[in-house]
Amino acid sequence: MTSRTMQAHPAGEHEAAAVMQHGQSGMPTALVGMLLFIASEVMFFAGLFATYFNARASVGAGQWGPPEGAHELDLPLAAVLTAILVASSFTMQFGVWAIRRGDTGKLKLWTGITLALGALFLAGQLYDYSELGFGISDGVFGTTFYTLTGFHGAHVFGGTVGLTIVLARAMRGQFSARNHVAVEAVSMYWHFVDVVWIGVFSTIYLLR
Amino acid sequence: MPDTVIGFVLLGIVMLVVLGIVFAIASRGGPATAAAKPPRGVHMPGPSFLPVVMSVAAALLGAGLAFRGQDQLANPFLAIPGLLVLVAGVVAWVRAANHEWRDTEHGSHDDGAAH
Amino acid sequence: MATTTLEPRAGTYRRSWVIEWLTTVDHKKIGILYIVNSFLFFFAAGILALVIRTELAVPGLQIVDQATYNQAFTMHGTIMLFLFIIPALSGFGNYIVPLMLGAPDMAFPRINALSFWLLPLGGLLIFSGYLFGGAAAEGWTGYAPLTGQEYGTTPGTDLWIIGLTLVGTASILGAVNFIATIFKMRAPGMTLFRMPIFVWTVLVTAVLILLATPVLAAGLIALFIDRNYGGSFFDPTVGGNPILWQHIFWFFGHPEVYIVILPAMGVVSEILPVFSRKPLFGYKAFVFATIAIGLLSFSVWAHHMFTTGEVFLPFFAFMTALIAVPTGVKMFNWLATLWRGKLMLATPMLFALGFVSMFLIGGLSGVMLSSPPIDFHVQDTYFVVAHLHYVFFGGSVFGVFAATYYWFPKMTGRKLNEPLGKVHFWIHFIGFNLAFFPMHQLGLDGMPRRISDYSPDAGWTLLNFVSTIGAFMVAVSIIPFLINVIATFINGEPAGDDPWEGNTLEWATTSPPPPYNFDRLPPIHSERPLFFLTHGHGHAAERPADLEETEEEDVEHRGGLV
Numbered sequence: 001m002t003s004r005t006m007q008a009h010p011a012g013e014h015e016a017a018a019v020m021q022h023g024q025s026g027m028p029t030a031l032v033g034m035l036l037f038i039a040s041e042v043m044f045f046a047g048l049f050a051t052y053f054n055a056r057a058s059v060g061a062g063q064w065g066p067p068e069g070a071h072e073l074d075l076p077l078a079a080v081l082t083a084i085l086v087a088s089s090f091t092m093q094f095g096v097w098a099i100r101r102g103d104t105g106k107l108k109l110w111t112g113i114t115l116a117l118g119a120l121f122l123a124g125q126l127y128d129y130s131e132l133g134f135g136i137s138d139g140v141f142g143t144t145f146y147t148l149t150g151f152h153g154a155h156v157f158g159g160t161v162g163l164t165i166v167l168a169r170a171m172r173g174q175f176s177a178r179n180h181v182a183v184e185a186v187s188m189y190w191h192f193v194d195v196v197w198i199g200v201f202s203t204i205y206l207l208r
Numbered sequence: 209m210p211d212t213v214i215g216f217v218l219l220g221i222v223m224l225v226v227l228g229i230v231f232a233i234a235s236r237g238g239p240a241t242a243a244a245k246p247p248r249g250v251h252m253p254g255p256s257f258l259p260v261v262m263s264v265a266a267a268l269l270g271a272g273l274a275f276r277g278q279d280q281l282a283n284p285f286l287a288i289p290g291l292l293v294l295v296a297g298v299v300a301w302v303r304a305a306n307h308e309w310r311d312t313e314h315g316s317h318d319d320g321a322a323h
Numbered sequence: 324m325a326t327t328t329l330e331p332r333a334g335t336y337r338r339s340w341v342i343e344w345l346t347t348v349d350h351k352k353i354g355i356l357y358i359v360n361s362f363l364f365f366f367a368a369g370i371l372a373l374v375i376r377t378e379l380a381v382p383g384l385q386i387v388d389q390a391t392y393n394q395a396f397t398m399h400g401t402i403m404l405f406l407f408i409i410p411a412l413s414g415f416g417n418y419i420v421p422l423m424l425g426a427p428d429m430a431f432p433r434i435n436a437l438s439f440w441l442l443p444l445g446g447l448l449i450f451s452g453y454l455f456g457g458a459a460a461e462g463w464t465g466y467a468p469l470t471g472q473e474y475g476t477t478p479g480t481d482l483w484i485i486g487l488t489l490v491g492t493a494s495i496l497g498a499v500n501f502i503a504t505i506f507k508m509r510a511p512g513m514t515l516f517r518m519p520i521f522v523w524t525v526l527v528t529a530v531l532i533l534l535a536t537p538v539l540a541a542g543l544i545a546l547f548i549d550r551n552y553g554g555s556f557f558d559p560t561v562g563g564n565p566i567l568w569q570h571i572f573w574f575f576g577h578p579e580v581y582i583v584i585l586p587a588m589g590v591v592s593e594i595l596p597v598f599s600r601k602p603l604f605g606y607k608a609f610v611f612a613t614i615a616i617g618l619l620s621f622s623v624w625a626h627h628m629f630t631t632g633e634v635f636l637p638f639f640a641f642m643t644a645l646i647a648v649p650t651g652v653k654m655f656n657w658l659a660t661l662w663r664g665k666l667m668l669a670t671p672m673l674f675a676l677g678f679v680s681m682f683l684i685g686g687l688s689g690v691m692l693s694s695p696p697i698d699f700h701v702q703d704t705y706f707v708v709a710h711l712h713y714v715f716f717g718g719s720v721f722g723v724f725a726a727t728y729y730w731f732p733k734m735t736g737r738k739l740n741e742p743l744g745k746v747h748f749w750i751h752f753i754g755f756n757l758a759f760f761p762m763h764q765l766g767l768d769g770m771p772r773r774i775s776d777y778s779p780d781a782g783w784t785l786l787n788f789v790s791t792i793g794a795f796m797v798a799v800s801i802i803p804f805l806i807n808v809i810a811t812f813i814n815g816e817p818a819g820d821d822p823w824e825g826n827t828l829e830w831a832t833t834s835p836p837p838p839y840n841f842d843r844l845p846p847i848h849s850e851r852p853l854f855f856l857t858h859g860h861g862h863a864a865e866r867p868a869d870l871e872e873t874e875e876e877d878v879e880h881r882g883g884l885v
Binding site for chain 2: 342343345346347348359363366367370374391427428432433434436437439440441444445447448450453455478481482484485486488489492547551839
């Protein structure tokens with residue numbers, strides 16, 4: 001049997017298209033995909049956190065920290081970076097709210113600010129690394145520290161790539177109130193990255 | 209030595225079987241048909257080289273990490289091409305997805321032939 | 324130029340089939356690619372199994388040295404699990420799930436293709452170790468510190484790590500695709516509790532993959548850092564902990580074995596009702612049992628580590644025994660499905676019955692292993708090897724073959740030859756039991772696993788020899804299978820839309836289905852929509868009580884749009 005052409009029925013077509021496009025209810029399929037992907041990333045970081053906690057328990061919480069002769073961790077800098085990233089989540093959300101209202105101008109503004117804050121975070125992270133005085137091969141604290149913060153930083157970088165794409169598309173006028181799934185998806189990812197950082201910061205810098 | 213021999217023998221067998229099966233499937237042929245059209249209003253991407261290209265790029269990047277020299281992060285001859293192709297692939301993927309999304313959204317009020 | 328086919332191409336023409344298969348995003352073609360690729364890796368890993376069994380048949384190192392032997396069992400395990408069973412079941416999932424849901428394709432077709440293509444490349448990386456001084460040789464479980472910088476010096480291990488990371492990524496992307504498809508692309512009328520059991524098992528499997536595989540990725544990355552960048556995760560001399568590797572690996576590793584078995588259980592749950600001419604007994608119990616297994620699978624990982632001395636034994640023993648309960652529920656449901664059914668013993672049914680019986684044995688040896696006193700005695704012996712082969716091979720692989728015989732007509736439009744199929748089954752079944760049942764006794768007699776040789780005074784020679792005969796029988800049984808597949812491709816009997824009188828939607832379209840799957844869908848008011856279409860809404864008792872729930876538009880008015 002050869003393939004037959006679909007019978008097109010005018011009545012109910014667009015409702016049907018809407019059903020297919022956005023699924024049987026609410027959340028667009030692309031957002032479902034992003035949410036699931038984020039779930040897998042949460043488990044990835046869970047694995048990394050597990051290595052951190054296991055190593056810390058093995059070494060003993062009292063002796064846990066940078067190796068002999070290296071600087072102590074820079075808590076003030078990390079706190080500033082936390083503030084930057086948290087602020088960027090707010091600005092991201094302002095951007096999402098703007099485009100939901102159809103305000104492309106504000107979307108561009110807030111996305112740009114979020115991108116700048118993200119880049120600032122990364123720069124600060126790299127500066128922190130350069131000041132630390134120990135490396136990934138300097139004992140288990142160094143290994144877990146750099147792995148956890150490093151992979152988080154890589155995810156922030158991925159987020160900035162997404163933000164750049166969103167900004168570029170916004171500047172070409174490709175988003176509207178009705179059609180801006182990419183913005184919602186990137187914002188979800190960005191909030192995830194922020195929440196993970198709060199976990200990283202609390203664990204490494206506050207809990208010690 | 210025996211390891212390499214096993215490797216090549218396995219590779220040879222695999223290649224022969226692959227080619228045999230592919231030949232059997234492909235030689236069945238069938239009447240030429242028009243390329244399929246998705247149901248109206250549904251966003252279905254068409255055929256694309258990007259998945260193969262991205263996989264090869266990822267494999268190159270991975271091989272670069274596996275074959276690194278003593279003080280390297282990764283083997284540059286493998287990792288750099290891999291990374292470049294990966295980035296180019298991501299760009300192409302986003303652009304293609306973007307293009308198709310817009311077509312679906314703006315094309316759903318006609319019979320889908322406008323492009 | 325865009326790569327979209329939102330418009331029909333002018334005229335008709337034949338694309339080069341190489342390009343067509345390289346660039347396809349059609350779930351059916353991708354499913355076939357998965358299955359063919361999987362079988363190729365199956366044969367490769369099977370050859371390695373023959374190497375292992377040949378070496379072990381009699382005492383003395385006859386054909387390989389110890390290093391080569393270690394590579395053989397490592398590659399055998401890794402390839403069988405990651406590149407055969409999971410992708411094969413994934414391939415059937417890819418092909419069949421959208422059809423069963425009445426959907427035109429998966430939710431993310433291009434990512435679907437990416438998920439596939441990462442597999443042969445990942446597999447190639449893993450195998451390429453052979454070409455560069457030796458493949459990974461530390462067991463598919465890759466325990467530190469053997470895999471660490473000091474002992475695991477071959478590049479093969481790094482290639483193994485990288486290759487597995489690629490394969491794992493492919494799995495995770497596939498899982499995202501399956502979950503999104505199942506939640507978002509069901510045809511109208513198909514509520515979650517009207518989905519076929521196969522779809523349910525694929526859903527739970529996808530959730531397990533989504534949540535467990537990233538942990539493996541974390542572990543593999545940590546291992547790579549230890550090996551290559553001076554990391555200290557698993558190296559006790561610099562503050563690391565080798566047992567950490569086992570925790571991370573098995574936290575993934577245990578859900579992994581349920582990832583391997585659940586879809587096969589789904590296949591069997593599709594086949595048994597069709598070939599017993601009876602509905603599946605206890606549909607809802609089955610669904611809840613599957614979900615329970617999925618949830619519990621995250622709580623039992625340390626039963627692989629009882630003998631490390633670092634595990635809280637009562638908790639893990641209890642949870643492991645507990646997970647046998649929903650599995651038992653399923654076993655009961657299958658038996659109840661068969662009971663008083665009009666059994667048609669075609670080849671798919673034979674493999675499904677083989678699954679039920681072999682998995683029962685494997686499950687029982689698993690319950691035995693859940694008891695620490697027993698486990699302390701048989702850990703790392705051939706008893707475990709027997710158990711894992713009864714569940715992986717007697718379970719999942721039988722499921723893969725059952726699926727192959729069952730859905731081959733749908734995928735190709737031709738029916739496989741029945742007598743050849745039966746020859747395959749019986750040689751396979753007998754050979755399998757001959758190969759693996761003696762291993763229970765060998766384990767109890769103390770034969771450790773992963774050894775390339777043993778003393779002639781140990782008393783293990785006879786059973787090893789018998790086991791090797793069985794292994795070669797299994798290998799021989801593949802011959803009628805291959806002949807069958809190739810001959811049917813070339814000149815097989817046409818199958819028609821519904822050769823088995825199935826219950827589910829994949830049989831409501833042509834064999835093979837047209838590009839976007841359905842021209843018309845039957846109305847969906849139960850979990851056996853095709854059955855009711857063919858047989859009418861007969862007994863009132865058979866109509867599910869939730870029929871009133873459905874107030875959605877009649878599918879007929881949609882015409883071809885699902």
